[in-house]
Amino acid sequence: MKKKLFLIFGPLVLAAVLLAVVLVTPFNFTKPDSEEIHEASLSQSNNIFKGTAVKKAAFEQNYVPFMGSSELSRMDAFHPASMALRYHRDYQPFLLGAAGSQSLTQFWGMQGVNNELKNKKVVFIISPQWFVKQGINPAAFSMYYSNLEAVTWLRQANNSKMDRYAAQRLLKIQKNHSDSFLKDCIEQIANGKKLSATQKTYLDLKYNQLTHEDQFFSTLSLKNRVKKIKKASKKLPAKEDNAELESLATKLGEKATTNNDFGISNKFWNRELKDKYKRLKGEQSNFDYVSSPEFGDFQLVLNQFSENNNDVLFIIPPVNEKWSNYTGLSKSMLRQFDKKVTYQLREQGFNNILDLSNDGGKPYFMQDTIHLGWHGWLTVDKSVKPFLDGKDKVNKNNNYKINNYFYSDQWQKAEGQELNNIIK
Structure with a gap:
């Protein structure tokens, strides 16, 4: 009887043991090939964002992180990936972020690849809509967060303001941790305490497993957007010519925005607004992007960029002016947001800023209510191309001066006259 049971269950037990051994050993067994990397770079897949293997392989090559959120999904002919493909740029965008990703998401997404990002260039798109009163939505954060990010970070975390703040924010946002031992480690860092030898050993084994x-x-079940980008890029003229590109952007934008008065694409209008736009009039009059914990989360990103010595092009997109006029979104509030976020950047030495906040009223600049469209992406390309094209992919001369004041509640909440007193 025992022999029969062993014959039935023995192979299963042995397989489970072997799998466990494989998972905790420190050796690497697989590496993504070039086709997988390219597919992943356009997929905006949560698994890719939360993982490290594909991103590490990509950043060792000519892929450049484009960090942002849902605007990266608007893949028209002038999208950065389309322009890079059509005109054989010597870089390829690696899209990091989608709907719901914000500063805190991006900070944790970097934790597994900081070594590969050292001295590299990055494009970072700042959405004003991130900076709401309550900050990032915990459910949205959970979509992009993984224990692998946390374990990788914990293995090198120390008693710095950045690490303590990151731990405190993680504990607040991610209250239900699947790994109680891991949560204890995060609490140690949040309280400025060192990890024990037992905790470090656990983290090493957990790191190997994850x-x-x-x-x-x-790389399983990736969204394959390679064909979509190839199709979009074929709309572009064979030779890169500014006048032709401007004319094409107008032509495509004009053709795509015929069923509404807001310059919004027909597809978006029909899907999202056609049946409800009348009741949205004046609905955004109380929106506020000036007082938000997002400014503290954004500081985490800046702090990490400084640690990595990243050369970053920051892009501040506008909102659709016709739509914001209709919904009552305050222009003075938007100006104050722009003033606050650019101050936080420049005060710490991040001076490469493409501020498009005043361009939301230009024809065909926006595709919908908040996302860049035909002329919007084309304008972005005029800054992205000189920033990334050419041999200079590494920058060792940044002189960032991180100021921990930008983590403070006072800064996060400052608006109106209080903000004006700070920004003199």
């Missing part, structure tokens, strides 16, 4: 799981499974 890394191998990422290597095996992260």
Whole structure:
């Protein structure tokens, strides 16, 4: 009887033991090929964002992180990936972020690849809509967060303001941790305490396990957008000519925005607004993007960029002016947001800023209510191309001066006259 049971269950037990051994060993077993990397770079897949294997391989090549949120999904002919493909740029965008991703998401997404990002260039798109009163939505954060990010970070975390603040924010946003031992480690860092030898050993084993799981499974079920970008890029003229591109942007924008008075694409209008736009008049009059914990989360990103010595092009997109006039979104509030976020950047040495906040009224600049469209992406390209094209992919001369004041509640909440007193 025992022999029969062993014959039935023995192979299963042995397989489970072997799998466990494989997962916790420190050796790498698989590496993504060039086709997988390219597909992943356009997929905006949560698994890719939360993982490290594919991103590491990509950033060792000519892929450049484009960090943002839902605007990266608007893949028209002038999208950065389309322009890079059509005109054989010597860089390829790696899209990091989608709907719901914000500063805190991006900070944790960097934790597994900071070594690969050292001295590299990054394009970072700042959405005003992130900076709401309550900050990032915990459910949205959970979509992009993984224990692998936290474990990788914990293995090198120390008693710095950045690490303490990151731990405190993580505990507040991610209250239900699947791993109680991991949560204890995060609490240690949040309280400025060192990890024990036992905790460090656990983290090393956990890191090996999660890394191998990422290597095996992260590229499964990717959204394949390669064909979509290829199709979009074919609309562009064969030779890169500014006048032709401007004319084409107007032509495509004009053709795509015929069923409403707001310069919004027909598809978006029919899907999202046609049946409800009348009741949205004046609905955004109380929106506020000036007082928000997002400014503290954004500081985490800046702090990490400084640690990595990243050369970053920051892009501040506008909102659709016709639509914001209709919904009552305050122009003075938007100006104050712009003033606050650019102050936070410039005060710490982040001076490469493409501020498009005043361009939301230009024809065909926006595709919908808040996302860049035909002329919007084309304008972005005029800054992205000289920033990324050419041999200079590494910058070792940044002189960032991180100021921990920007983590403070006072800064996060400052608006109106209080903000004006700070920004003199």
